[in-house]
Amino acid sequence: MFVSVPPSDLHQHLGGLLLTEKGADVVFDVGGQTFAAHRCVLAARSPVFSAELFGTMMESDPAGVVHVQDMEAQVFKALLYFVYTDSLPKTEKADEEDDVMSQHLLVAADRYNLERVKLICQEKLCGFIDVGTVATILTLAEQHHCHGLKKACFNFLSSSANLRTVMATEGFKHLSRSCPAITEELIAMLVNDS
Structure with a gap:
């Protein structure tokens, strides 16, 4: 072979733009922290950002700052990192903090219509399903x-022992209040299992 083509490094160049803030033309205020970004990059990656930054939904104050409500700064930072690099920031280890971050990031990905992040978070959360987390997940x-995530939870709960244990948790009580249809599906599964 005479010519060797290296793998794409576009993600490194775009990640560098985010890191250096060179040419940034929008600032987000999230939980008191500010993040500079590039409207065109955000709009190209998310139809929601596109509508917010270029469409009729423009959400900036006169100073050009976009205020993001109901999201933690670290979650927004991870979301921006993904927008620019098509990957999530590396975490030290898979633990409870990673579980919670994946939950928050899934919500953020859904909010900004970033389907790939949403799928990555679902895949991660499948690994955190246990008696203590399944109702929340x-x-x-x-x-x-x-x-897919719902199927993984149902698969875990298909064990009568797991289902009975989970039904005694506070998480299950919250699930019953917020998603009554799911509770009905679970009860039907329990009845069919016995």
Whole structure:
């Protein structure tokens, strides 16, 4: 072979733009922290950003700052990192913090219509399903239309022992209030199992 083509490094160049803020033309205020970004990059990656930054939904104050409500700064920072690099920031280890971050990031991805992030978060959350987390994860899956994640939760709950244990948790009580249709599906599964 006479010519060797290296892998694409576009993500490194765009990530560098985010890091250096060179040419940034929009600032986001999220939980008191500010993030400079590039309207064109955001609009190209998310139809919601496109509408917010270029369409009729423009959400900036006269100073050009976009205020993002109901989101933690670290979640928005991870979302921006993905927009520019098509990957999520590396985490030290898979633990409870990663579980919670994946939950928040899934909600943010759904809000900005970033389907790939949403799928990555669903895949991660499948690995965190246990008796203590399944009700919360299932609620999230139902509210944000995550069919694969919902199936993974149902698979975990297909064990009568798991289902009975989960039904005694506070998380299940919250699930019952916020997603009554899911509770009915689970009860039907329990009845059919016995």
